[in-house]
Amino acid sequence: MTAIVDHGAWLARFQSALAQPEATDWRSLFAEECYWRDLVAFTWNIVTLEGPDAVADMARRQGPLVSATAFRLDPAMPGGDEGWFDFETTAARCKGHVELKDGLCVTLLTAMVELKGFEEPAGRNRIDGLVHKAVRKRRTWLDDREDQARTLGHERQPYCLIVGGGQNGLALAARMKRLGVPTLVIDAHERPGDAWRKRYKTLYLHDPIWLDHFPYLPFPDHWPLYTSKDKMGDWLEAYAKVMELDVWSSTVCKQARFDEARGEWEVEVERDGRTLTLRPAQLVLATGLSGGKYVPDVPGAETFKDRSYHSGDHPGGEDMTGRRCVVIGSNNSAHDICVDLWENDAASVTMIQRSPTIVVRAETMRNLSGDIPYARKEIPTEAADLLDAVTPFRLKTGIQIAGTSYIRGLDAEFYDKLGRSGFQLSYGEDESGFFMAYWRRAAGYYIDVGGSDLIIEGEIAVRSGEIEAIEPDGVRMADGELLPADLIVYATGYRPMSEWAAKLISPEVEARVGPCWGLGSGTRGDPGPWEGELRNMWKPTRQPNLWFQGGNLAQSRFHSLHLALQIKARMEGLPTPVYWPDEARASVPA
Amino acid sequence: MTAIVDHGAWLARFQSALAQPEATDWRSLFAEECYWRDLVAFTWNIVTLEGPDAVADMARRQGPLVSATAFRLDPAMPGGDEGWFDFETTAARCKGHVELKDGLCVTLLTAMVELKGFEEPAGRNRIDGLVHKAVRKRRTWLDDREDQARTLGHERQPYCLIVGGGQNGLALAARMKRLGVPTLVIDAHERPGDAWRKRYKTLYLHDPIWLDHFPYLPFPDHWPLYTSKDKMGDWLEAYAKVMELDVWSSTVCKQARFDEARGEWEVEVERDGRTLTLRPAQLVLATGLSGGKYVPDVPGAETFKDRSYHSGDHPGGEDMTGRRCVVIGSNNSAHDICVDLWENDAASVTMIQRSPTIVVRAETMRNLSGDIPYARKEIPTEAADLLDAVTPFRLKTGIQIAGTSYIRGLDAEFYDKLGRSGFQLSYGEDESGFFMAYWRRAAGYYIDVGGSDLIIEGEIAVRSGEIEAIEPDGVRMADGELLPADLIVYATGYRPMSEWAAKLISPEVEARVGPCWGLGSGTRGDPGPWEGELRNMWKPTRQPNLWFQGGNLAQSRFHSLHLALQIKARMEGLPTPVYWPDEARASVPA
Secondary structure (H helix, E strand, O other), X not given: OOOOOOHHHHHHHHHHHHHOHHHOOHHHOXXXXXXXXXXXXXXXXXXXXXXXXXXXHHHHHHHHHHOOEXXXXXXXXXXXXXXXXXXXXXXXXXXXXXXXXXXEEEEEEEEEEEEOOOOOOOHHHOOOOOOOOOOOOOOOHHHHHHHHHHHEOOOEOOOEEEEOOOHHHHHHHHHHHHHOOOEEEEOOOOOOOHHHHOOOOOOEXXXXXXHOOOOOOOOOOOOOOOOEHHHHHHHXXXXXXXXXXXXXXXXXXXXXXXXXXXXXXXXXXXXXXXXXXXXXXXXXXXXXXXXXXXXXXXXXXXXXXXXXXXXXXXXXXXXXXXXXXXEEOOOHHHHHHHHHHHHOOOOEEEEEEOOOEEEEEHHHHHHHHOOOHHHOOOOOHHHHHHHHHOOOHHHHHHHHHHHHHHHHHHXXXXXXXXXXXXXXXXXXXXXXXXXXXXXXXXXXXXXXXXXXXXXXOOOOEEEEOOEEEEEOOEEEEXXXXXXXXXXXXXXXXXXXXXXXXXXXXXXXXXXXXXXXXXXOOOEOOEOOOOXXXXXXXXXXXXXXXXXXXXXXXXXXXXXXHHHHXXXXXXXXXXXXXXXXXXXXXXHOOO | OOOOOOHHHHHHHHHHHXXXXXXXXXXXXXXXXXXXXXXXXXXXXXXXXXXXXXXXXXXXXXXXXXXXXXXXEOOOOOOHHHXXXXXXXXXXXXXXXXXXXXXXXXXXXXXXXXXXXXXXXOHHHOXXXXXXXXXXXXXXXXXXXXXXXXXXXXXXXXXXXXXXXXXXXXXXXXXXHHHOOOEEEEOOOOOOXXXXXXXXXXXXXXXXXXXXXXXXXXXXOOOOOOOEHHHHHHHHHHHHHHOOOOEEOOEEEEEEEEEOOOOEEEEEEEEOOEEEEEOOOEEEEOOOOEEXXXXXXXXXXXXXXXEEEEHHHOOOHHHXXXXXXXXXXXXXXXXXXXXXXXXXXXXXXXXXXXXXXXXXXXXXXXXXXXXXXXXXXXXXXXXXXXXXXXXXXXXXXXXXXXXXXXXXXXXXXXXXXXXXXXXXXXXXXXXXXXXXXXXXXXXXXXXXXXXXXXXXXXXXXXXXXXXEEEEOOEEEEOOOOEEEOOEEEEOOOEEEOOHHHHHHOOHHHHHHHOOOOOOXXXXXXXXXXXXXXXXXXXXXXXXXXXXXXXXXXXXXXXXXXXXXXXXXXXXXXXXXOOOOHHHHHHHOOO
């Protein structure tokens, strides 16, 4: 039973209000609890406004600057009768979604789709690639491609430099290429895909394939549901080639400095042992969600007589047959490495759990994901991305609390057994579970692909508590017990992502930019204030011309579009008036 | 104004007739002029039956063997109200199309789509790729892939060996892979795509991109309309990798012999200088539409004092600046090379035309192709392939005569100018133009991408007539004139495709198989009798377990499915009763 909701009438009133935002009573359009999520369209930022005052402030400041018009319902979207619409600003064609309750907006999504006058040539508008006419000294595709590769970074500077050639760097570079933004990707590894290939051998994607498509070139329909790291590596390499991306492999970013006067970066890179200076206008860090490897300072660590390393250096457990292994940590890497060691017949595998961990079974996630829009062949991935973007993070928290409770019910027996094994379970501080933990700090969980059963069966021993010291023969726990070990793996996580800014640029820039990732939920590892969006991701930072591109494959695909549009607009000199919600908050009288 | 046509009623009567073919008056179902085109579904062959007697003969012989049932209209096909239907045989799910006139069938298409019980795992039925469970001595994707690559051709024999790793070999190999047929591709070049990369540098695909998609992995939507040879080379290499094809590069097939007793081939190959024997059950030649380079025996050729070579060895015209060039031949290669030499500022370029040539402007083809089903985004390529397959070759001839006349009208001024330049134009013996020439002998035409304008403008000189001899300084024509030359290019074509069978197997096998390609139209280069399908292509030959895979990219994509289904059925030991139309013809009393 659905009430008849007139989205068209609301849109018409919304459009009028935008034309005279000062004269509008925004409470006549938005409910007292309301959310406006904007992806670049109005704010040239990624922002969720909460409540009618925040909405009014943004509309009043940005409305006159972006001139949104031509609102019209889009019945062609999946769920098109549920408030999907198109509109335009001075700069762009955009898409939106509105949810109404008693005639008032409770959620609004506005998202930029393409810049007017800078549409990507495709389909009927694709380039010919060839003139059907004889031309003296013809240049072929190969001539141009080789020229481009030879001169970029030397005779011609890239407008945009992307540090990191993993899935995030390449997806963004592909968008840039289609938008005609001269872009260079640098990557420390020998060839594209190596960041995946070099991880431990049993690594697979945790997300089903329908979440993982890249822009422009979706995976074929027979691709396995879960992709091995090496297959992903091959895909990335083929993708870079087929999309004609300019990637410098074996190239390390040593130091970057923003030249305010010239409005460009001075980036020192080392390529095949040679030092070069690049001068891009825009610098994108696509170096992953974490900074350097984090190993806690444990007394006596240097006295351990056998092998020890960080989880990121785990080569695979083949050499550990018959050996006693201790893994410090209880998140994904810790579990995967414990399983790998067990599979390779280690004599014993002990996991040291230092704090409770969120566990969710991959099989359960897979079953629940079978009907999401991404999994439905009739819904294009671009539409599924928008469908997924409708819900603001504040509401996602509530949904995830309910979802976590539902999953606890589904897998009650599993959680019961795992709890009784001595493993300390968490469901998140506010019981919002795995997904919120991912968005809040990208850590603190295990997606169970078999490790929990081994713990339940006692094949992996779990030991909780504090570590007193490392001794030559093993790990001494605070309660006095010695865990004898031939191998110690520190699955103790990584330093924060923002560290890259300090390392590659300066501690001052890291401080100016502030934390990356996280929502500001005020829970462990995600200090407030509440942001309501992922901090500094795919949007302007407080360091001019510095950007962060990251996330899982789905985020990389979707938000690389938003980042690419922002950079393209700047290259073309379009006005890009950024709305900073923290300034709006600061300007509200106390 | 369309009469209401009841395809459903006809289908019901057709299904009943198939159940008792001897008792059926086939003239009550088929018109006196009628065509039944079968792609493997009924005949395990690729056959067009012409006339009710031929239809009846096939239906009587094959009907009981294939047991076609479950005929039902398919309104989901584009043009679904125009007679598209699904049906099943004992072995397979199939698709068909019927065109009725006054209640009688005038054209019928039946095409196998997939084998029952051997459906390709894809979409919801794709493999998981990963077990969410700990397993001792786990094998990863990479372990399996490397094992496969290491053992195939050594410890394990491929069921199918494909000679030639160009677009045809790779497209078929991809189908085989998806069907689980152990298949090895061998190719003489160093890496996949080199067969394209090594051609002359100005080579581009003549077909617009929407005709050129590969199975499973379509080109992205921004791909240029016309693809350069080098970009195609990169695509093939990426395709082989991403589709996980087993390709041995730098491998030459020396000799193949069919061991009748064991029902397998003994194939001697040289890989990186080492000789190996492979024992596949099935041997596919995917070595292109032509045999070796053909250079006519011209008196004095050995006395020429400067460079001369076959068009296939043309390295590009960069070194020919300021030199006098003579190109013998007037088809595609001859024109492309003449243009290339002109573009590189050759002192003079002369084309020697030995017989009239069909010319069609690429721009005209492109304009006319803009509305074909392939160009329409809403029609999947698989459906467009079927739409294209509806018309039998006999009717295509008539359509092409009309089309050629239409194009002559469109481009009257162009043809007029070209004719007055001294170039001898042909429109085909029966004025059926370019496409029929392609199907009949894959030669005799030029797709004009600029060469004709150069001829019209006198930039390329055309000289018709017989060559008397080659002399040290040039080409002596039969009328006594000497064409002075610093370069002679023999753009004189290739020997027939069937030559590969003689060269790799034996002259006896070539003779048994007979000509490949061509329809048996009785026109020049395509001797009769009329076959109505391309001879020996993608279907059983008279040499057991020998197959030919070839054609342009569209044919490669579409018919690789039919060939793959035939080979898969044999591997699985399914009955594959082949209907040989020549035997049927022979058995008709004179």
